Amino acid sequence: MSRTKVLSIVGPGRSGTTILASVLGEADGVVSVGELRWLWRRGLIERRSCGCGLPPDECPVWSKVVARTGAVGSDTAAEIAAAQDELSSLRNRLRAIRSATGAGADWPALQRVREVTARLIPAISQVTGARVIVDSSKRAQDAAVLAGLDEVDHYVLHMVRDPGAVAFSWQRSDKKVRVAEGTRAMATRRLLPSVARWTENCLSAEILRRYVPRERWLFLRYEDFAAQPRESVARILAFLGETAAPPFEEGDTVVLGPNHTVAGNPNRFRTGPVTIALDDEWTRRMPRQRRLAVRALTWPLQLRYRSRRNFGVPTPGA
Numbered sequence: 001m002s003r004t005k006v007l008s009i010v011g012p013g014r015s016g017t018t019i020l021a022s023v024l025g026e027a028d029g030v031v032s033v034g035e036l037r038w039l040w041r042r043g044l045i046e047r048r049s050c051g052c053g054l055p056p057d058e059c060p061v062w063s064k065v066v067a068r069t070g071a072v073g074s075d076t077a078a079e080i081a082a083a084q085d086e087l088s089s090l091r092n093r094l095r096a097i098r099s100a101t102g103a104g105a106d107w108p109a110l111q112r113v114r115e116v117t118a119r120l121i122p123a124i125s126q127v128t129g130a131r132v133i134v135d136s137s138k139r140a141q142d143a144a145v146l147a148g149l150d151e152v153d154h155y156v157l158h159m160v161r162d163p164g165a166v167a168f169s170w171q172r173s174d175k176k177v178r179v180a181e182g183t184r185a186m187a188t189r190r191l192l193p194s195v196a197r198w199t200e201n202c203l204s205a206e207i208l209r210r211y212v213p214r215e216r217w218l219f220l221r222y223e224d225f226a227a228q229p230r231e232s233v234a235r236i237l238a239f240l241g242e243t244a245a246p247p248f249e250e251g252d253t254v255v256l257g258p259n260h261t262v263a264g265n266p267n268r269f270r271t272g273p274v275t276i277a278l279d280d281e282w283t284r285r286m287p288r289q290r291r292l293a294v295r296a297l298t299w300p301l302q303l304r305y306r307s308r309r310n311f312g313v314p315t316p317g318a
């Protein structure tokens with residue numbers, strides 16, 4: 001039996017990872033499951049809505065998937081969520097990222113998360129019929145768990161957006177998003193915490209990169225994805241060894257169908273035609289002082305990402 005492919009999307013929040021995952025999920029043989037790490041806590045314990053609008057224990061996909069893993073009941077979900085918390089604690093995070101090589105057999109919490117994830121992935125594939133699962137959990141330590149599993153054919157897409165745009169997005173309190181129950185305001189974050197989280201996410205990704213085979217790592221800037229969505233998605237599908245065509249209708253428009261994303265940015269509830277276009281409002285609306293502050297705090301990483309060859313789009317004329 002062939003191993004299920006999993007694409008972990010790693011990158012800071014508000015970097016376009018949700019919309020990219022949604023687009024990929026429309027390609028033939030690919031399913032986007034949202035932020036899989038939250039299945040246990042936000043999905044099964046807190047019963048937050050799946051992309052279909054139902055809590056996961058009532059959703060036709062997740063109820064079957066969870067039953068197949070045998071990890072049923074809130075006690076089990078709580079025990080798995082506690083093991084996940086142990087991996088993500090500040091004290092253990094580095095060790096969790098390094099376990100991408102398959103190390104850490106003597107760490108009970110890691111073994112618990114690995115064991116249930118090893119059952120979860122084939123169950124998702126069987127229930128949805130997908131060959132490729134896109135997990136936009138975003139954090140390096142969650143991708144490391146998947147990388148360390150023999151049962152999974154694992155790939156990483158590292159997506160980065162200008163931290164000024166990310167900070168602007170987090171600061172906006174006027175942004176409403178449609179959720180299953182109507183609309184709600186997007187969560188906000190102040191400038192410094194948002195820059196700190198951006199940096200922490202990027203540094204964790206850089207560490208993870210050392211433990212993932214070169215040919216399994218793809219780097220994509222949000223700005224390049226937004227400028228060339230079709231080409232970017234084609235490149236990602238080729239990276240995954242998939243022959244499916246990018247799911248665009250005409251131009252840069254994709255029709256998003258209903259989905260079963262377990263958690264993530266509320267944009268995941270969006271269905272219908274969506275045109276991918278660069279959102280650069282921050283360059284006009286963010287005060288200059290704030291923009292300069294973000295640049296001053298993040299320039300070493302920004303330089304690195306600007307000079308890094310972007311694998312997301314083919315080089316012109318290639």
Ligand SMILES: [Zn+2]
Nearest residue numbers: 050052059260
């Ligand atoms: Zn659902």
